[in-house]
Amino acid sequence: MPDTETWTVGRLLAWTQDYLASRGADSPRLDAEVLLAEALGCQRIDLYTRFDDVPDDAPRSLFRELIQRRAKHVPVAYLVGRREFYSLSFRVTPEVLIPRPETELLVVAALDRAREYGDGGPVTICDVGTGSGAIAVCLAKHLPRARVTAVDLSAAALGVAQANAQRHGVAERIRFVESDLLDALPAELRFDLVVSNPPYVKESEWAELVPEVREHEPRAALVAGQRGTEVIERLLPQAAAYLKPAGHLLLEIGPMIHEAVCTLIEADPNFGSPVTTKDLARLPRIVQAKKREKTSQNRHSEQAKP
Numbered sequence: 001m002p003d004t005e006t007w008t009v010g011r012l013l014a015w016t017q018d019y020l021a022s023r024g025a026d027s028p029r030l031d032a033e034v035l036l037a038e039a040l041g042c043q044r045i046d047l048y049t050r051f052d053d054v055p056d057d058a059p060r061s062l063f064r065e066l067i068q069r070r071a072k073h074v075p076v077a078y079l080v081g082r083r084e085f086y087s088l089s090f091r092v093t094p095e096v097l098i099p100r101p102e103t104e105l106l107v108v109a110a111l112d113r114a115r116e117y118g119d120g121g122p123v124t125i126c127d128v129g130t131g132s133g134a135i136a137v138c139l140a141k142h143l144p145r146a147r148v149t150a151v152d153l154s155a156a157a158l159g160v161a162q163a164n165a166q167r168h169g170v171a172e173r174i175r176f177v178e179s180d181l182l183d184a185l186p187a188e189l190r191f192d193l194v195v196s197n198p199p200y201v202k203e204s205e206w207a208e209l210v211p212e213v214r215e216h217e218p219r220a221a222l223v224a225g226q227r228g229t230e231v232i233e234r235l236l237p238q239a240a241a242y243l244k245p246a247g248h249l250l251l252e253i254g255p256m257i258h259e260a261v262c263t264l265i266e267a268d269p270n271f272g273s274p275v276t277t278k279d280l281a282r283l284p285r286i287v288q289a290k291k292r293e294k295t296s297q298n299r300h301s302e303q304a305k306p
Contacts, residue, residue: 007060010051012036016067023071026210031076032067038080039063073211086138090164095156097221099134102279103197106252107138109277109286110195113248114143117192122147126189126242128181128196128235129153131221133161133174135195140170148174149189151182154218181231182238190247194239197252202228205256228257233264240270245293250286258284265289 005011013032020028037044039062040055055063066079077083077098083090085099086107092098114123123146127136130150140148150165152158158176165171177184201222206214213222224230232251239249249271253261258276265274270291277286 006054008051009036009040009047009053009055012055012060012063013047013051016063019067020070025070031070034076034080035066035070036063039066073215075212075216078216083132085134088134088138088141088168090132090134090137091160091167092132093156093160094216095154095218096132096160097197097217099132102285103135103252105277105279105286106195106197106250107135109250109288110135110139110193111142113193113250113288114139114146121145123193124189124191124244125149125193125195126151126182126185126191128194128239129198129221130161130176131157131197133164135197136161136174137164137168137170139195140165140173141168146173149177149185149191150174151177151179151185153178153180153220157218157221181235182242185242189242190244191242192244192247193250194243194247195250196235198231198235199224200228200232200252200254200257202226202256227260228254229260229264232257232261236264236268237270240268240291243291245291247291249289249291251288252285253287255283255285258287261287 013036016032017028020031025031033044033047037047039059069079070076075098077092078094081091083092083098086104090099114125117123123143125139125146126149128151130136130152133150136148136150140146150161152161155178158178162171162176165174179185199222201224203223203226206223243249251261262274265271271289272292275288276284279285
């Protein structure tokens with residue numbers, strides 16, 4: 001970014017778009033606009049009426065710093081400290097995964113299920129591995145009757161989630177619990193829904209991820225193990241224990257483990273047959289399973305009674 005030219009907003013955007021494209025950015029124009037708006041303290045849409053403006057030295061210096069970090073694959077969401085998800089703005093830090101559009105499908109599925117509970121009482125939901133709190137906050141925001149328990153193993157992630165709950169006015173209806181899956185929850189709790197976007201990346205897939213993910217997002221929130229199903233394998237019996245009869249488990253998954261996850265659910269006597277929702281790319285993304293009102297083992301026990 002030579003200092004010998006007059007750097008208008010329009011010229012800054014054009015130069016930065018080319019520069020980031022040469023560094024392998026997937027969306028160089030969008031990145032340039034978001035980061036310049038951040039440096040100027042304005043909305044991205046405002047840039048379109050300011051193409052001929054010449055920014056002062058201070059915002060130009062900040063913009064240069066942001067671009068240098070973006071060129072090193074730091075995600076834009078971490079650079080500006082926020083990400084939009086389900087039409088809400090969420091604070092994000094390197095302690096949490098950046099919410100992705102695919103996960104909005106999990107929110108939609110959970111909202112649809114929750115609205116089936118029409119008796120006027122509270123709908124109880126547990127979000128396992130809440131991270132930034134995006135799922136828990138969206139469900140609480142759109143379900144005034146909801147009482148949500150948001151669980152994460154990371155205390156730092158829970159701090160981010162609590163800040164997001166406060167920001168969106170739903171903190172009083174979300175309980176935050178530091179726990180490895182459901183290990184630390186009181187045994188007497190029961191939920192209508194258990195939702196989770198768990199780690200599901202295989203160890204063998206880690207090296208194939210883009211640098212933005214591999215170098216900057218929390219590995220523990222992404223990688224499950226050699227099979228990719230290790231966390232889900234642990235979660236299934238725990239979810240069954242905490243779900244009410246006829247309650248639902250909803251999971252976001254990676255397409256590569258879809259068949260394995262369905263096999264796990266079909267082999268579990270606590271759940272009925274899984275139901276899959278595909279994403280916009282027509283790939284399996286959300287798997288739902290309904291808890292049986294009585295397990296086959298319980299029914300056999302009752303039949304054996306004199």
